[in-house]
Every structure is written in C-alpha cells, then in structure tokens.
Amino acid sequence: MTKYFLVAYFFLISAATYSQEKIILSGFVKDAGSGESLIGALIQQEGTNNATSSNSYGFFSLTLTNPNAKVSFSFIGYETQVQDLKLTKNSRITVELKAKSNEIDEVVITGNQKNGNVTSPQMGRVNFTMEEIANVPVVFGEKDILKTIQLLPGVASGGEGTSNFYVRGGGSDQNLILLDEATVYNAAHLLGFFSTFNSDAIKDVTLYKGGIPAQYGGRISSVLDISMLDGNNKEFGVEGGLGLIASRLKVEGPIVKDKSSFMLSGRRTYADLFLKLSNDEKVNSSKLYFYDLNAKANYKFNDRNTLYVSGYFGKDDLSYSDLFSFDWGNATATARWNHIVNDKLFSNTSLIYSDFSYNVNVNSDDTDFTIASKIRNFNFKEDFAYYATPVSTFRFGLNVLHQKISPASIDSGDDSNVNSISVDSRQGLEAAAYISHDWKPLPRLGVIYGLRLTNFSVLGPGTFYQFDQDGEVRDQNNYGSEIVKNYLYLEPRLSLSYQISDQSSVKTSFNRIVQNLHQLTNTTSSLPTDQYVVSSENIKPQIADQVAIGYFRNFANNTYEFSMEAYYKSMHNQIDFRNGADLQANAYLEGELLYGIGRSYGLEWYFKKQRGRLTGWLSYTLAKSERQFDQINEGEWFNARQDRTHDISLVGIYDLSKKWTLGATFVYNTGNAVTFPSGKYVVDGRTTYYYTERNGYRMPDYHRLDLSATYDRKLKNKKFSSSWTFGVYNAYFRKNAYIIDFRESEDNPNVTEAYKVALFGIIPSVTWNFRF
Template identity: 70%
Template structure:
C-alpha cells in the first residue's frame, strides 16, 4: 500500500513545466537574535508564487528564470523586499527586523494575513508568547495552556486548571510536544500553572482537526511547542518577579552567528512563607515547584545544524514528615537538520521523556510509599520535499519504545498494609507516514496523507483473562517477546476551496489510533492518575473525525470570521466499574469497561487583528457522549467534559504608549456530574446510592479577569521593563469547584448539598525586565 501511495504522489508531483525552473531556498532568522522564524512568508510581489518557512526556518520556492521582487514577511517584523535575478538555483538566507511597536499586532494569529482563508489546513491555530502577553490569567503568569482554553473547541479542565479538552475528547487524548518530546501531566500545583515557562517558548501550534500525518498517538489534538533557540548575536537576559513565582532567562552566542545557548528557570516560593509559622509541622512542610528549560544549537555549515534541548520540572508538596508527594517531567531532544539539496530537507531526532510521581505516608502504624513512572525512547526521521510552489511532499517514520511502571506499593515491615508490586508494561510503536500538500489551481488546495501504525505489546509480564464481571479466570506469563500486534491505517485529508479573494469553504477528515490510556475518575487530571498501554484486554482507542467550515476575512484582513462543524466517533473508550480500585492493583484491567463515544458541535470565531482595540470572541455549541453496555442499561450518557455552551470574549486596548488594558470574560455550562439519587442506612451511617451516570450538572460557570500593563518610555534601549497588574475573578463570583452531600444537622433524615468554591477575587502584580 505504501508503494502504491508513493507512486500516486510521484505522478501528482510531476507537473508539466514549459520553462526552465530554478529553486530559491534558504533560512529566515530574527535579525536581532538569530532565532529561526517559523511560518514566515516568502512571496513574489505581483504574482501567486509564495511559500512559508517550516519549523526550522527553511523555505524552498521554485520559479522560472527571470527578475523578481521578493517580499519576506512575518507577524511583528518589518517586511523586507529584495530584487533578484534568478538565472540558476541559489541559496538566499535573510534576517528580518522586529517592528518597534508590538501592541497593534494580532493576539493569536496565523503568520500570513489571509492564511486562515487560503490554506488547506483546517482546525489549526498558531501563536507566539509575545502575542498573548496582555491576556489576563491566574496569578499574573503568562500561560499558554490557559490561553488556548479561550479558543473555540477547547475547554478548560476546571477552575484555574491548566488541563484542557478538545472537541469532546478527554485530557489524555491531547498530544503535548515540547521540542518533539512528549510531556505528560503538563501542569504544576495540581493544575494551577502549566509546565511551560513562557519566556522559553518561541512558537505554539494547536491542531484540533485535520491533524497532519506526521502526528499520531492521540485522538483529539496535537499541541506542538517549540523552544527558543537562543540569541546568536549578543548576550541577553529577561525575567519577572511576581507574588507567587519568579523567573529568569539567559541566552547568548557561544560562537557569534554560529552557535548559541538558552537557559530559563522558574520557581515558586510559597514554601518560604510556611517557614514563618510558629507551628513546627507547618514550617517543616513543602509547597513549591520549579522548572528548567535549556537549549544549545550549533550551525555546522550551511547545510547542517545540530540542536540539543531539554526540560526538567518538579512539584514537591508535603506536610511535616507525615506526608510527601512529588512528581515531575523530564525530556531531552537531540536534532540534526540537514539540507540535502534545494528541494529536500531532513530532520533526525533522538528523544527521551519520562514522568514520575512518588507518594510517601509515615505515621505510627502506617509507613508506605507509592511510585509510578512512564519512560519513552523515540527515534524520528522526517523529510520534506518541495517539488514546486504547488506541491510539497512530507514523509518519514518513527520508532517509539515505551515502558510504564504502574503504581506499586512498598510498605515498611511494621506497617499495617502489605507491599504490592505490579508488573512493568512495555510496548513498541512503529509508524510511517507520507502526505502531499497540493494546489492544483488558484482556488483549490488539498493536503492528503496516510499514516501506518503498528503497536507491539511486549513482555515480560503476567497477563490475565477476565470474565464479564471483571473477575480473573486465567493468567499467562510471557517472556521478553512480542505478545500481540495492533496494526492501524490512519488516512488524513484536508481541502480548501476559495469562493473569492476573502472567503473559502474547507473540509477535513482524519482517523487516529491511540495506544496510551489514562485512567482517571476526576474531572481534571491528577499526577496520580494511572496510565496503561494497549494490551491483550485493552485495545487501541480509534477516532474518526470529519469537519466542514466557512472562513471569511473583512476590511483588508482586519477581521477574521469562521464557523466550523465537526463530528467525532470514538471506539474502545474506557470507563470504570463502580467502586474500582485503581492504585497498586495487579488486576487493574478487570476494573475497566470498554465502550464507544461521540462528540459533535459548532464553533464560531470572530477576531479583530489591528488597531488600538483587538481580540476575539469564540463560542462553541457542543455535545460529548459515551455508551457502555454495563452503564445506564447501555444508553448514551454525557461525558464528564460535556458542555453545551462555551463562550470566551478577549479584548486588549492600547490606552496610550505606556498603558495597555486587557479583559477576558468566560461563560460555560457546568460539567456533567453524578450525584446520588437516594440513600440508605448501614450500622447507623448514611450511605448514598447512585443510578444515572453523569445525569446531573454543576452550576453554570462565569468569570471576568482584568489586567493593565505599564511600559515606561524606553530611555535605555538595552534595558526594558514593565509592570503587569491583574485581577482574577474581578466580581468575586464563587464558582462551584466541588458539590458534595451530607446529613442535615437541623432536619432529621434530610440530606443537604454543600458547595466548595476554590477562588474568589485574586489580585496580582508582576515586574518584568529584559536587557
């Protein structure tokens, strides 16, 4: 099938050419720092020929011999025009200079003014950290995960949470990549901060539909995050000091214009205030997180560049010496970019990532610890072949070795609990892909491709068979061998038809398989949630998603409007039996139920890009449901993340050259939740019983956040500073975080509900600096 697919693409790429074609290629960089520019546009003035740079700043443009004027452009940078006489293929590298005034730039934007209308890619959004600096967030920290929750089709995981849901999928169905390395549980302090220090991030790409063939492994979305490379021109530093956390970034050349470094660190200091307590248990407690980003790059020659990057983050919570809980991510990526010729670009990556958590409990009669780890080793090879301005082929493969050490319990000899060791599970994921981006006419463009995935369940370990009630009825021990193959074909398709110069219609379809599964029975992901890989009992999740949309720009691209409808069908979804035991359970798979899911909805998006007032309005009308034979008599029921309405309004206003104001208003329907339908008494204690799964709703959620940024007039061009003042939940709305039930103290035999609100109004202030 791969041979046939490649043959078809080779025929499509063979476009009749009546004039000698030459190739103009090169790399575009930031003129002040040397950073490569992702998605910068290289266009021929007065013509239709144009292309954009890839994730490493490389472009390739095929043109007939002749004289041309090129326009090189990128959001937030001065457009550069160059006159060339193209009589042979040549390399043209260029540096673009940032504009002096960033305030009038779009907040969340594609890299070309009308790219949202013209591109075949559907369901994708791209932005940089500079573009979200005035969006108000919790505690005044710039946070890309909380910013994407304000976009259509993306929902917050809960009050203050960095977790998110995309188009009705679960939080574990989002693939989060940092310089190509997978990040698990991408949040600090149980979700109140994301793991990503914004100072270290260069570019963010979110795919929620029409997912390109080079990505796989998650069925809902891909969040592709690129770290800063480091300043190749001069040493620079920036950071900020806030009420909760402070951060610092250092960067500079190792060899000017040839190699550079970047290192960025962040830490909270809430634990330092605990030291002020007179209570010995409290002042010996821990409550902090830190993270570290680092990157090196070295330009070997005009055709070869080497990158080494890494991330390490850790949370540490604890109460005296009685309880401690820590978790964290670590990643490392080594990448080699090679330009084979003017049309063929290659990237080779070696990737390591892991996630661990440890819980320790110590008391007079209880002394035990629980530990779990996920570890990945990944080899990726990607190629891009720029056949001509109308045809680009991408192909490659990756080999992923994944091991999961489930939560095991290690108890002291004197403890009143027994140690439990659970087998480590392993798998090898082999994948290959090919895709073709083709523009057969000025109005029609298409991206289509195929990904082939073969997941191999590996030993050693003991695997169990279960009856329909989840009881183990047999077991089989395996050695270091392949136990089972799961082979899946994943077609991808996205197309755009230009109705006129300002509007288009688009359609997309993709199928994706997922072999890593997160087991959680809470509304938002916790570090202690269990992960399992596909096994003899757990089949890969599979999602088929189709979407169609209308896109329109107004007033010379000053306003963008889009409406998209989608439908997603999901197989092999996972839920739990009532009373499931998820921790330190050798027969965990017997606690699982398997069913299907569906999600569908409409997404509206209106954005203003320029002027003193800019921002966007997004609204999503959606439904997300699940169906299991053993739950609710096999009827459809709402998924926990099901929300009928989700509205976000974001605005930024340039009050003066010194002051910029920001505001965000959010409203959404409350999550689906299971409440008790009645109660009974056992030994004098009230016990609740439950019937309908997720048959009730939390109260509607709404909140207003405000911010003001003060930037003094620059007297010293090398040193810049600003103050950001913020108010989270400005009108002090007491949104429900938990609703629970208890016996009434005043009315016998009556039950009352009580609500816990997590945050009221929270002011913040942060001083930012850069030199």
C-alpha cells in the same frame, strides 16, 4: 496496482522536469536582532501568486518562474524585505528581518500570514507566539499557554484554575502535548494552577484540533506542538520577572556569534517560604513549591547542517512535616539534526527521551509506606519535506517509539500495617510511517491528503490476565521477552479548501487517529497520581474518526476575521470504570475497566479583531459529548464528564497609550456533567448513598471576569527595559462551584442537603518584568 505506480512515477518525473527548467531559491528566514528562526514567514515572488512559507526551522524553498525576480519576505510584526534577485543558478540565502518598533496593531492569533486562515487548506489549526498572549489576563498573573488556548472555540477548561483542557469532546488524555517533539505527560504544576511551560522559554505554539496532519499520531483529540526558543546568536541578554508567589529568569546568548547559541531559563515558586512564618513546627517544616528548567543549544556546522539539543526538567514538591510527602515531575531531552539534502529536500532526524514519575511517602507511628510510579519513552524520528513545485510539497517519514510504564506499586516498612504490593511493568513498541501531499491543483482549490501506518506491539515479559464480564480473572499467561500482541492500523487524513474569493473560503477535513496510551482517571481534572496503561490483550487501541466543515471570512483588509466550523467525531474502544473501581497498586487493574464507544459533535464560532488599538476575539462553542457502555446506564447513551453545552470566551486588549495596555477576559460555560446520588439508605446506623444515572446531573453554570493592566517603561537609548503587570482574577467575586458534596442536615438528620465548595474568590496579582 501497477498503474498506480506508473502514475506516481510519471508525476515525480514531471516534477523533476519542472524543477530542471526553473531556478530554486531556498534558505532560512530569521530575526535580525536575535537570529531566531521565524516560523511561518511568507516568501512571495512579487507580482505573482507564487509563494511559500518557512517551516518550523525557518527553512523555505521557492521555485521562481523568472530568474530575474523580486522576492518579498514578510512576517507579522516585522518589516517586509524585498530583494531584487538576478540568479543564474539555484541559490541559498539567509534573510534577516527587523522587528517593527512599537508594533501593537497586528496581533494575530491564527497563523502568521494575514489571510492564511482563508488561503490554507489546513483547518482546525491555531498558531500564536508568546508576545501575542502577553496581555491576556490569567490567574496569578503568569502568561500561560494552556490557560490561553482554553479561551479558543472547541477547547474547554478542565475546571477552576486548572491547566487541564478538553478538545471537541475528547478526554484530557487524548491530547498530545509536545515540547520540542518530546511528549509531556502531565503539563501542570501545583495541581493545575500553573502549566509546566515557562513562557519566557517558548517561541511558538501550534494547536491542531481537526484536520491533523499525517506526521502526528498517538492521540485522538488534538496535538499541541510547542517549540522552545533557540537562543540569541547575536548578543547576550537577560530577562525575567518577580511575582507574588513565583519568579523566573532567562539567560541567552551566542556560543560562537552567528554560528551557535544557548538559552537557559528557570522558574520557581516560593509559596513554601510563607510557611516558615508559622509558629506551628510541623507547618514550619513543610514544603509547597515547584521549579522548572528549560535549556537549549544549537550549532550550525555549515549551510546544510545544524544540530539542536534541548531539554526540560520540572518538579513539584509537597510535604507536611516528615509525616507526608508527595513529589512529581517531567523530564525531556531532544537532539535534532537539520540537514538540507538539496535545494528541494529538507530532513530532520530526532532522538527523543521523556518521562514522568511521582512518589508518595507516608510515615507515622504504625504506617510507613511509599507509592511510586513512572512512565518513560525513547523515540526515534526521521522527517522529510520535499518542495516539488511552488504548488506541491510532499512530507514523509517514520518514527519508532518504545514506551515503558511502571504502575503504582506500594513498598512498606517492616513495622507498617500496610502490605507491600508489586505490579508488573508494561511496555510496548510503536512503529509508524507516513506520507502527505500539500497540493494546489487549481488556483482556488487546495488539498492536503496523507496516510499514516501504525503498528503497536505489546511486549513482555510479564503476567497477562484475562477477565470475565464481571471483572474476575478467568485465565492468565506468562510471557518472556517476546511480542504478546500486534495492532496494525491505517490512518487516512484529508483536508480540502475552496477559495470563494480573496477574502473567503470553505473547507472540509477528515482524519482517523489511533491511540495506544490510556490515562485512567475518574475526576474532571488530571492528577499526578492518575494511572497510565498501554494497549494490551484486554485494552484495545482507541480509534477516532472526525469529519469537519467550515466557512472562513476576513473583512476590512484582514482586520476582522470570522470562522464557523461544524464537526462530528466518533470514538471506539473508550474506557470507563466499574462502580467502586480500585485504580491504585492493583495487579488486576484491567478487570476494573469497561469498554464502549463515544461520540461528540458541535458548532464553533470565532470572531477576531487583529489590528488597531482594540484587539481580541469572541468564541462560542455549542457542543455535545456522549458515551455508551453496555454495563453503564443500562446500555443507554450518557453524558461524558467533559460534556459542556455552551462555552463562551470574550477577550479584549486595549492599547491605552504607548505605556499602558489594558486586558479583560470574560468566560461563561455550562457546568460539567456529574454523577450525584439519587437516594440513600441506612445500614447499622451508617448512611450509604446509591447512584443510578451516570453523569445525569450538572454542576452550576460557571462565569468569571479577569482584568489586567500593563505599564511598559522603556528607556531611550538604553538596553534595559521593564514593565509592571497588575491583574485581578475573578473581578466580581463569583463563587463558582469547585465541588458539590452532600451531608445530613444538622437540624434534621433525615434530610440530605447539598453544599458547595468554592476554590477562588478575588485574586489580585502583580508582576515586575525586566529585560537587558
């Protein structure tokens, strides 16, 4: 062990010696018009391969090989700026880049550096901004992050119109969704038809589906990291949009010019207003709407310290008169302090809060009860980035997260025929530390390697049960405020790339990730009433090991981009349910669970044109996802619910003129695996179906065409601008199956027939967007 410490000590001393001989240029890259930080801007010493990129706060650090150097600053969609520097000491600057006017020919979906997909060792990473998805047609005409990422290889939709998604064969609960570092537990409005993310308030979106960096943990399939806009610190501005069923408004501006700013954005649907037109009094007094609010402010104390405060609150409200009501929503809050320790060391300290809750109320003559559930966490994070040399960057940090779950409990009225049921809360404490090294030991070889150490403590108080193989209680223990059980795991991460030429490279990656929060659902879409549980004495942490290899190639000066990736993922401690499991308000819920293993593997192809009047991409995924449980399907492997053999997406965006932009999306996929009855029997005149093979059947294949047209009206020498977006969802009226159910034939009761329920036909939409 001593020799390893000596090697590490020698390496750090060498890095320090190197830094003392060179000049360090550091600072921030920002938008000249708004002061927004630019994430992933390229900073390069002219005439050399010495380059770096700005981090998620726009900060960069570049060690110059010559104090009299020309340095270029570039970002897609912005004018490149070259500065002729004559430095005698380490210097810190702020560079403001001007946006190009009418920039339409450099739409990049993966990364901000033109050939970053080739040169970076990171694989399985997709990055885009809101401008880059503005013309992708989606249901109801709203720009939607979650529906756009479903068009990428390796990412599958959870179903018709839903915001739910699956990544590389994993479950929907295996995706970590972050909004300014805060966890979002249910990212859907109106049961999935809208996502919780108002695009007007979003600056940057990054999806990791493989090679996940060591700073992320807690979910075994993917990480979706979303950053909100900081707010314009130059001038005040207003923008928004009016649609057929939803409208939105954003206000931003400086608090102190060039020093602090704010952003406030809101959105609301008004589908419930149409209910007022009904002559039925019960319908007239019903509710059907959602709203959300994004807010962010920042203050720059000096060149070294900046404070950011942001929050999100969203709620859905659904009710039928005073007989039934159902509401659910997310709330997050984040406070972050950016501190430049020195020209090479950058730190970010975060305090984070997030929760998700739902309430169901039923009130009739003899039935009066409320079902309520909540999940809440507090998180402290400390992250550092050390820019040792132009080819060596270290990232390290720690985080401590306290999580508390109040499971669904029933509170009934005095005259109700429903009994009250109280279920103990569960809580846990997860502590993690990580270190990673982004290193380029050779001009054509890049490597990112790291290690994450995670410890999860199951906390009391509460009653914990042990169950036998049949799910019956065999023992119970009562704990006070103490640690019930600990789970300690090491999570290695590795990504390698070798650049074959300036336009092509091969990459490979491996990552192990542990997950201690589990969502219990027996449907293909995530519902607000799905239950959450933390790891316990019975429920072990989920573990996934994923290995991937890929080939990346650009053509015609990076106009065309091609990639092919293969992956294999093994999953341990997977959860499924016994037949007829009761998931709601059940103190013995863990007895309804079964534990097994899983595997998924596949090939992903991605071809994209990112410049010119016609842009877009074609993605194709060939995949398999399976599970194996001793008590299911006689112990044989069976298809996971989200198993989908073929998944194809074609996206095209055409710049018809300076005012008109056309968009089209075509999707095709194999139907999800589903369990259908294999037979039936009649007892006392009642028909009962019986089931054999789990997920042994398929829903019909799914395909759909969406179209859009945007008319952009800009007035010369005027700050006001507006646009109209017209869309058609499901343009050729394909009646895709949302549900397939079974019933007895009216003509012959001895015959059982299947029938299909389609959710959508053609859906037209129109939205007026404005800005001033």
